[in-house]
Amino acid sequence: MNLETDRLIIRSLSVEDSNAYAKLVRDADVMRYLGGPLSTEAAHRYVMDCVQRDQTNGISRYAVVEKTSGTFIGFCGFKQLREDAGQQVSAGTSWIDFGWRYQQQVWRQGYGIEAAEAVYAYGKNSLCLTGVEARAHRDNLGSLRIIEKLGFVWVNDYSTHAGPFRRYREPN
Numbered sequence: 001m002n003l004e005t006d007r008l009i010i011r012s013l014s015v016e017d018s019n020a021y022a023k024l025v026r027d028a029d030v031m032r033y034l035g036g037p038l039s040t041e042a043a044h045r046y047v048m049d050c051v052q053r054d055q056t057n058g059i060s061r062y063a064v065v066e067k068t069s070g071t072f073i074g075f076c077g078f079k080q081l082r083e084d085a086g087q088q089v090s091a092g093t094s095w096i097d098f099g100w101r102y103q104q105q106v107w108r109q110g111y112g113i114e115a116a117e118a119v120y121a122y123g124k125n126s127l128c129l130t131g132v133e134a135r136a137h138r139d140n141l142g143s144l145r146i147i148e149k150l151g152f153v154w155v156n157d158y159s160t161h162a163g164p165f166r167r168y169r170e171p172n
Ligand SMILES: CC(C)(COP(=O)(O)OP(=O)(O)OC[C@H]1O[C@@H](n2cnc3c(N)ncnc32)[C@H](O)[C@@H]1OP(=O)(O)O)[C@@H](O)C(=O)NCCC(=O)NCCS
Pocket: 029, 030, 031, 033, 034, 099, 100, 101, 102, 103, 106, 107, 108, 109, 110, 111, 112, 113, 114, 135, 136, 137, 140, 141, 142, 143, 145, 146
């Protein structure tokens, strides 16, 4: 997977991104609405899982790289998930989660929406995804704004150990 936008390269994650990803998710502010910081080991496992998912069917989180600096700034992409009973839909239902996560230094520069629009179009046109959903903590205003700008539609609110969340689905 390899995409280019005005300011970003978006490509498959690789094990070489593991240390940069570990640094990203060690940051408590980045992980504020995502259950808290992750250990280096957990971060490395996550990247390996994404690499395997990408190789299996292409449905994965992707690395987002700033063109001018060549820096890995975070991820944007998909994850096939299976619902549990605590999240307000029938247990056993699977869906495609659409999500993103970036280092603080690049927030509020429009990268989040730039990547989300490109990756969502890729998911629809190249992966032919259906049933895409996005979820964000009720207080995560930046993430909620990206979801709204994509045209996703509010479905319901629910709570997990990480707090109150809002669930949206892609438009019909
Ligand atoms: C949430 C996050 C992805 C936003 O990324 P970003 O690159 O800063 O977003 P953008 O610059 O593209 O902004 C998109 C919109 O959200 C708004 N926005 C961004 N951060 C905001 C904030 N903290 N409060 C209010 N609005 C915000 C922007 O103003 C813009 O709206 P506009 O076009 O109407 O002005 C980023 O803050 C992040 O990675 N946070 C940590 C990880 C995380 O929470 N991921 C999402 C989990 S659901």
